[in-house]
Amino acid sequence: MQTSVNTCRDRSKIHCLNLYEQTPNRHSSGAELAAVNYPAYFQALQTERTIAADDAYNDPRTYEFGTAYLPAVGVTQQSPPHPSLLLLVISLRSSRLSG
Numbered sequence: 001m002q003t004s005v006n007t008c009r010d011r012s013k014i015h016c017l018n019l020y021e022q023t024p025n026r027h028s029s030g031a032e033l034a035a036v037n038y039p040a041y042f043q044a045l046q047t048e049r050t051i052a053a054d055d056a057y058n059d060p061r062t063y064e065f066g067t068a069y070l071p072a073v074g075v076t077q078q079s080p081p082h083p084s085l086l087l088l089v090i091s092l093r094s095s096r097l098s099g
Helices: 039-045 063-067
Strands: 002-008 013-021 026-028 032-034 050-053 086-089 091-093 096-098
Touching: 039 050, 039 063
Parallel strands: none
Antiparallel strands: 002 013, 002 096, 013 026, 013 032, 050 086, 091 096
């Protein structure tokens, strides 16, 4: 299990402020996801506050993460009934995306 706190100030990239990974019980920060590399996801952020992808590798909003981001953070592609799950919640504060 892992959870993170991210910010998206100018909507061109998401910056990780704190990533907690239960195994191996560590915190890290600094990773970035650029909109140019994940256009479908950033487009979805314009209209959806919560992105719940039951199968992150095949969901049209998150499939672009499948080549680099998902494997890097330990989300693997599995056959149903245990597909990869990705829950992304975006908080809008002061006209800025964060979450």
